[in-house]
Amino acid sequence: MPSSEFGREVRRVKISTRGILNNGDIAAIGVGSMIIFIAMITTAGIAASVFIQTMGGLEQQALSTADDVIKDVSSGLKVTQISGYHDGSTISQLAIQITPLSGSSALDLNEAYISLSDSSTQNILSYDNTCYSNNVSNGIFGTVDSSNLSNSEFGIMKIRDIDNSCSSTNPVINEDDLFVLMVNTTSCFSGLDTRTDVEGNVIPEYGIRGVISFTTPSVYTQTIIGLQ
Numbered sequence: 001m002p003s004s005e006f007g008r009e010v011r012r013v014k015i016s017t018r019g020i021l022n023n024g025d026i027a028a029i030g031v032g033s034m035i036i037f038i039a040m041i042t043t044a045g046i047a048a049s050v051f052i053q054t055m056g057g058l059e060q061q062a063l064s065t066a067d068d069v070i071k072d073v074s075s076g077l078k079v080t081q082i083s084g085y086h087d088g089s090t091i092s093q094l095a096i097q098i099t100p101l102s103g104s105s106a107l108d109l110n111e112a113y114i115s116l117s118d119s120s121t122q123n124i125l126s127y128d129n130t131c132y133s134n135n136v137s138n139g140i141f142g143t144v145d146s147s148n149l150s151n152s153e154f155g156i157m158k159i160r161d162i163d164n165s166c167s168s169t170n171p172v173i174n175e176d177d178l179f180v181l182m183v184n185t186t187s188c189f190s191g192l193d194t195r196t197d198v199e200g201n202v203i204p205e206y207g208i209r210g211v212i213s214f215t216t217p218s219v220y221t222q223t224i225i226g227l228q
Contacts, residue, residue, distance in 0.1 A: 075104040076208025077112075080178075082228035085141040086220045090191025094183040094227075095140045097159075098202055098210055100175050109171040111205035114154050114181065116188060116212065119197050123151045123188045131155030131182065132168035141224065146182040155182035192216050198227075 077098050084091035096114070100107055114125040133143045136159060144155045156171055160178040173179060181202065185192050192198065194216055202210035214228040 076101045077202050077204050077210040079210035084225045084227050086223050090193055092186045092191050093141055093146050094185055096181040099178050106172050106174040107204045114202050116200035118189045121189055125152055125154045128153035129168045133157045144182050146184045149184040151187040194218050
């Protein structure tokens with residue numbers, strides 16, 4: 001074979017060999033790209049799943065928080081009147097008249113408490129279901145024997161309960177109901193003397209609290225005394 005033809009044949013073999021290697025390189029790059037693409041799709045799917053799950057949890061938490069805020073803003077108690085019983089020396093009992101706020105959700109008085117202070121002593125009182133009356137049969141201070149109450153208990157007396165939702169063991173009150181909370185101030189403060197500043201709250205499970213704020217008179221001239 002002439003040398004010129006031999007040189008052309010060698011170049012042809014080199015070109016052919018180079019083409020085979022290039023095709024192999026392109027195939028390897030294609031497989032790598034496919035693996036990276038699949039990995040990206042898998043990662044994106046996992047991230048989307050976590051994102052959707054997180055958003056669902058946040059939505060539920062936001063709805064629950066919104067419900068709690070609505071309860072706190074629209075529900076609660078109002079103290080409409082407070083009377084005291086003068087036993088001849090001090091005010092020995094308090095009758096705190098309460099009603100739910102307009103539009104309030106139902107409130108369980110089992111979960112409510114009274115915070116009461118005479119500027120030197122503070123008491124926290126919860127409901128005692130043994131001191132309960134369905135009606136006012138013998139006057140505000142003659143129906144319930146509040147002398148049985150300690151300095152950590154209050155009693156309940158029903159004045160108006162349209163749907164009969166309240167009972168001694170399930171004292172649930174709702175809109176337009178009217179009840180009296182009885183407090184034994186002899187147990188709480190050894191009675192309330194004249195010119196005594198009294199502060200406190202009727203605090204429901206949620207919502208706005210009823211405010212207690214009065215000063216006892218300078219002279220006790222009546223048995224039943226309006227205080228607030």
